[in-house]
Amino acid sequence: MSQPNNYGFGEEAALLKTSAAKFFAQHLPVDRLHALVAGSHDPNRRPEAPWPQDLWQQMVDLGWTSLAVPESAGGLGMPCVAVAGLMEELGRAAFPCPLLGTLAASYVLAECGDAGHAAQQEIVEGCAVALALTDSTGSWDTASSGMTYEGEILSGSAHFVQDVRKAQRFLVSASGAQGMQLFWVAVEADGVGVESDAIVDLTRDQGRIRFNGVAAQRLGNAGAAALDRAMPALWILLAADMAGAAEWLLQTSVEYAKSRQQFDHTLGFFQAVKHPLVDVMIHIDATRSLLYSAACAVDYEPARARQLAHMAQASACDTAAFSAGRAVQTHGGIGFTWECYVHLYFKRQKHSEVLWGDATWHRARLADILLGGPAAAGSAQGAETAA
Amino acid sequence: MSDSEKRDSAEQAEFRRYCRDWLADHHPGEPTVRLPQSPLEIMTRDQLGYLQAWQRAAYDAGLVGCDYPVEVGGGGRKDCQRVANEEMQAARTPFFPNVIGLGMAAPTVLHHAQDDVKRELLPRLFSGEDIWCQGFSEPGAGSDLASVQTFAEPKGDKWVINGHKVWTSLAHFAEWMIILLRTDKSHKYEGLSYFVVPIRAAIGSGVSVRPLIKMTGETGFNEVIFDGLEVDDRYRLDELGKGWQVAMTTLLHERGAGELQAPRAGGLKSRESHSATARSLLELARKTPRGAGTAADDPVLRDRMMQQVIREEALKENQRRARVPALLDHPMRLPLQNKLLASELGQDTARIALEVAGAAATLYMADEHAPDRGQWPLAYMNSFGMTIAAGTSEVQRNILGERVLGLAKSK
Numbered sequence: 001m002s003q004p005n006n007y008g009f010g011e012e013a014a015l016l017k018t019s020a021a022k023f024f025a026q027h028l029p030v031d032r033l034h035a036l037v038a039g040s041h042d043p044n045r046r047p048e049a050p051w052p053q054d055l056w057q058q059m060v061d062l063g064w065t066s067l068a069v070p071e072s073a074g075g076l077g078m079p080c081v082a083v084a085g086l087m088e089e090l091g092r093a094a095f096p097c098p099l100l101g102t103l104a105a106s107y108v109l110a111e112c113g114d115a116g117h118a119a120q121q122e123i124v125e126g127c128a129v130a131l132a133l134t135d136s137t138g139s140w141d142t143a144s145s146g147m148t149y150e151g152e153i154l155s156g157s158a159h160f161v162q163d164v165r166k167a168q169r170f171l172v173s174a175s176g177a178q179g180m181q182l183f184w185v186a187v188e189a190d191g192v193g194v195e196s197d198a199i200v201d202l203t204r205d206q207g208r209i210r211f212n213g214v215a216a217q218r219l220g221n222a223g224a225a226a227l228d229r230a231m232p233a234l235w236i237l238l239a240a241d242m243a244g245a246a247e248w249l250l251q252t253s254v255e256y257a258k259s260r261q262q263f264d265h266t267l268g269f270f271q272a273v274k275h276p277l278v279d280v281m282i283h284i285d286a287t288r289s290l291l292y293s294a295a296c297a298v299d300y301e302p303a304r305a306r307q308l309a310h311m312a313q314a315s316a317c318d319t320a321a322f323s324a325g326r327a328v329q330t331h332g333g334i335g336f337t338w339e340c341y342v343h344l345y346f347k348r349q350k351h352s353e354v355l356w357g358d359a360t361w362h363r364a365r366l367a368d369i370l371l372g373g374p375a376a377a378g379s380a381q382g383a384e385t386a387a
Numbered sequence: 388m389s390d391s392e393k394r395d396s397a398e399q400a401e402f403r404r405y406c407r408d409w410l411a412d413h414h415p416g417e418p419t420v421r422l423p424q425s426p427l428e429i430m431t432r433d434q435l436g437y438l439q440a441w442q443r444a445a446y447d448a449g450l451v452g453c454d455y456p457v458e459v460g461g462g463g464r465k466d467c468q469r470v471a472n473e474e475m476q477a478a479r480t481p482f483f484p485n486v487i488g489l490g491m492a493a494p495t496v497l498h499h500a501q502d503d504v505k506r507e508l509l510p511r512l513f514s515g516e517d518i519w520c521q522g523f524s525e526p527g528a529g530s531d532l533a534s535v536q537t538f539a540e541p542k543g544d545k546w547v548i549n550g551h552k553v554w555t556s557l558a559h560f561a562e563w564m565i566i567l568l569r570t571d572k573s574h575k576y577e578g579l580s581y582f583v584v585p586i587r588a589a590i591g592s593g594v595s596v597r598p599l600i601k602m603t604g605e606t607g608f609n610e611v612i613f614d615g616l617e618v619d620d621r622y623r624l625d626e627l628g629k630g631w632q633v634a635m636t637t638l639l640h641e642r643g644a645g646e647l648q649a650p651r652a653g654g655l656k657s658r659e660s661h662s663a664t665a666r667s668l669l670e671l672a673r674k675t676p677r678g679a680g681t682a683a684d685d686p687v688l689r690d691r692m693m694q695q696v697i698r699e700e701a702l703k704e705n706q707r708r709a710r711v712p713a714l715l716d717h718p719m720r721l722p723l724q725n726k727l728l729a730s731e732l733g734q735d736t737a738r739i740a741l742e743v744a745g746a747a748a749t750l751y752m753a754d755e756h757a758p759d760r761g762q763w764p765l766a767y768m769n770s771f772g773m774t775i776a777a778g779t780s781e782v783q784r785n786i787l788g789e790r791v792l793g794l795a796k797s798k
Contacts, residue, residue: 017713268795
């Protein structure tokens with residue numbers, strides 16, 4: 001199959017993206033976001049992670065949380081590129097909510113066959129999901145996790161779980177007699193204990209989950225393969241979040257560079273300021289072009305989705321880091337303060353950058369696909385093959 | 388079936404079949420001369436003659452100037468040059484020698500010349516019979532192009548030209564030059580006018596062409612001295628004093644951001660030459676011994692090479708996204724990045740290739756042990772032509788910052 005010219009980004013997708021932009025701008029402009037999440041500046045503050053739960057309910061009612069659930073399972077089954085467009089707007093608003101985990105879980109469940117059907121129903125009914133796939137070292141290799149299973153009983157702990165306080169269901173990977181498998185667990189199930197991490201990012205919450213002999217619903221018998229096939233979509237959606245946040249950082253920096261005067265000129269007059277801002281724009285555009293192409297591949301060219309998603313995510317991580325650093329630097333002294341909104345996005349970008357593989361890790365995986373595993377260094381570090 | 392093939396209109400699909408059939412029967416085959424890396428490095432009459440014959444054949448078959456009106460020698464088609472280009476590239480034909488004529492002079496003449504001049508000049512430009520060159524830069528006017536001093540003085544219904552142009556690629560073969568001239572010394576921008584001038588006929592009597600030797604050792608570009616050359620007023624493009632606006636048409640097309648797609652063949656190179664692409668970089672790494680394995684095993688080099696692979700893919704996807712309005716914020720935001728990205732990508736790919744080659748990067752074209760016949764150091768040196776010509780990378784960043792981001796104009 002080949003990709004359509006317009007990435008499959010049709011009228012419905014365009015409408016979704018513009019209405020999402022309007023929704024976030026209207027309901028949670030950055031001053032209100034700051035008032036909501038940046039109440040305490042104490043670096044030793046306990047994790048609180050306030051979020052606009054009422055707005056989340058509106059998003060559920062709009063159907064945004066079931067966009068990636070196939071129509072056959074009662075969802076909206078929108079193309080991945082349309083879902084990415086929504087995530088881009090969510091990133092532009094630095095909106096705190098469990099949408100990424102819920103959408104990503106939808107892609108995983110879609111790969112689980114009939115065994116995923118009941119869980120898909122719960123997403124369609126409005127359940128938010130957090131992915132519990134990561135061990136205590138924070139490994140980005142999804143082939144192993146810190147959990148084990150015996151039959152349908154889970155033990156162990158999952159770490160670096162995103163939006164852990166906002167979710168009603170956990171999608172868990174665990175190792176056992178039949179290799180790595182996936183499980184579906186309700187937050188309130190007996191034996192589940194959640195502890196929040198104290199994190200830098202004010203727009204997310206993160207934590208660890210302890211599973212103490214928890215009875216769970218097993219999602220079929222081919223969990224490792226299902227997760228493997230769904231990872232590209234997860235990377236693409238996170239890349240879209242970073243691209244959107246980067247555009248906010250760029251436009252905010254550009255506005256500042258147009259108004260702030262020094263040496264009788266606005267900052268943007270000086271090439272030492274202007275050229276790096278242009279480079280931020282170039283980074284963002286590369287990321288956007290790559291992520292639309294990767295998203296399009298998820299629907300039209302699955303054999304190339306993994307390779308293109310590694311490219312998109314590697315590019316997005318670099319863009320996130322660069323846009324964040326330049327925005328603070330361009331704003332000068334004010335950019336270094338708590339009252340300037342830039343730090344909200346700076347922190348979100350630095351968080352996103354290391355969530356599901358950083359730029360170097362994704363380039364290393366891409367190299368494994370294009371060049372094969374390194375012969376001299378040994379291929380023990382998780383070489384992947386082209387899907 | 389290729390991606391772009393699936394997206395063809397009915398006219399494009401039919402034209403594509405035609406191009407494919409024609410190319411199957413009329414491919415010029417293995418070049419009879421050693422070809423340079425690009426048309427800008429054509430050094431000998433043999434190279435030029437071989438390439439002109441190919442351009443002539445392609446024009447006669449309708450593969451050149453497809454989207455131009457029939458009255459000026461074009462094909463009168465809609466968005467078909469891209470199709471012809473794709474088919475010629477897929478068929479690995481040689482490139483066209485009249486690169487400045489096709490890419491820059493033709494769209495400028497079409498938009499700004501009077502009708503009889505279009506009909507006079509464009510057919511011979513498309514066929515490659517007349518090679519064209521560009522007279523913009525001067526010793527005192529590089530990045531600050533609007534400060535050109537070469538002067539045109541009125542004399543009856545003619546103009547008399549005196550001055551000095553530099554970095555003029557292909558001038559040693561060119562019949563015609565597009566030229567930016569000063570017609571009024573009291574206004575910087577409004578004092579400029581744009582002409583097309585026949586230079587070859589005047590060599591020795593009003594025009595002299597002197598080759599400049601590039602850092603690679605190759606020739607290919609020149610300085611051109613005007614000493615009282617007379618040219619008809621009908622060869623002025625657009626109004627007197629509108630030269631800067633006409634030059635913008637040229638530059639937009641030169642930077643790949645214009646509305647008319649330039650005819651572009653290519654792919655076929657001599658056995659000795661190749662392109663500085665990420666793919667050829669990976670091939671070089673696979674065959675370069677390093678320790679017990681190859682350079683392709685080195686984790687640092689792997690990371691650097693993947694950065695190039697990703698940049699190359701992003702540039703390709705930018706060009707695709709530029710045609711999807713729903714995914715654009717500003718109409719010129721992607722087109723104006725094209726030249727900057729392509730030139731810096733090529734430069735960095737060649738630079739990393741030299742790192743990959745290691746000690747063998749010292750070897751040049753005459754050394755039989757040189758990797759890829761010494762093409763990487765050649766490509767690296769030539770890449771600076773691309774980041775300097777047609778507005779340096781620094782100028783490109785000013786343009787993007789000012790026209791797209793709306794930042795204050797730098798001096």
